[in-house]
Amino acid sequence: MALLDKYASLAAQYRQLEEAGANPFNVPFDEVLSPTEAIISGRKTLLLGTNNYLGLTYDPAVIDAANAATSAMGSGTTGSRIANGSYDSHARLEAALADFYGRKHGLVFSTGYQANLGIISALAGKGDHLLLDADSHASIYDGARLGHAQVTRFRHNSPDDLANRLRRLAGEPGEKIVIVEGIYSMLGDTAPLKEFAAVKREYGAYLVVDEAHSLGVLGATGRGLAELAGIETDADFIVGTFSKSLAGIGGFAVTDIEGADILRVVSRPYMFTASLPPANIAATLAALQQLRARPELRRSLNENALRLYNGLAGLGFELGPEPNPVVSAVMPSAEAAFGFWAALLKAGLYTNVSLPPATPKGLALLRSSVSAAHSSKQIDHAIALFAETGRELGLLNAEMAALK
């Protein structure tokens, strides 16, 4: 038996997609023109699946900051902050994030994935208990596996199920740590944070909120769902990413918990990896300034989200429960999702395919995400392409709407 034989059936499916010339998991971008357009397979394509929520990847202030930082400090740090030192800009970005969230401590990680790995694994010691929302992102599950706590998952968005599990743990030694997300990346739904915060208080647990998809999207100042729900004091840690609204790559955590700096020498995903390069740190700082200074970006983003959500709902697609910048249409099967996705791409519209086990309840999803940089004309064009393609494929008909 060969080493990779265990993946044989998956490999066959993957080969099939490659041979059909339409593999949603390996899309070559020939050229990127703007936050909303790229050349894909030689064709100008409207981008509706990049998580570029505020459209800041081409913002002149962001690009200038990145260029200046590269010229001044070089292309990379070539090492980890623990072994090879921190640049002044790392500390400035951490201070800027702490200031934005009104918290004492900020920690920067090299990816959003590592931020969850690093925080969850370090908080969850032996004898502690981690309680994860069932629909949590892979980085949360992986962080839980990297730690030494006992892990259970509660029903998605169910404060009652969380309460049941905390009740079963009552009297057991060890801390109880609850992990939820702001906006869930697959269906764009939000957590009932007020209710979760009440349960957390009742049982004396800690709460970690991952705002990866809600930073810059929700809340009066764009801090995310905890701000919108008015429970920021209950969120002991906020975790987030730079690779969506902040137009770079990296992750962070902010907290008021005393002594949080010790995490820098116990969190392995923080310690044993190279730190972010100067250009990325400078770009993220500049993007954070833009996020804070231009609330109109958030307004445009949410207007676009509502426009796409209403447009697709009007066509009869079954969508997630709330209009947020992630808009996913439920497809009858993985094959239908692949077919729809490929036809849209051919027509000049780039979206995403999401499949189980990455999706909840075994759903096959055709996933879109909108940007503040989209014009309403672009959103309308996308809706028109969904209508046209859906009609051609027989995936947009009275029966499908009636099934809802």
Added chain:
Amino acid sequence: MTDQANEVREIIFGTLQAALPQARPLSNETHIIEDLGLDSVAVMDFVMEIEDKLDISVPLDKIAEVETLGDLVATVQRLKEAA
């Protein structure tokens, strides 16, 4: 087998039978992933129903060790006794 062991086995087999798209023969030797074609998330979702019915929590590392229905019955029974 004790009464409680029988009850746990009945609840697990009954819950699983109801969750499968079509009825199939189940035994202690049935492999949950290989024989029933469930993916990792479907297994965790199915275990949640058992957790509700028996008012226990099954940690994820325990679920990961389970291969057959017999393993699951034994794991759940141990947790129920400890609860």
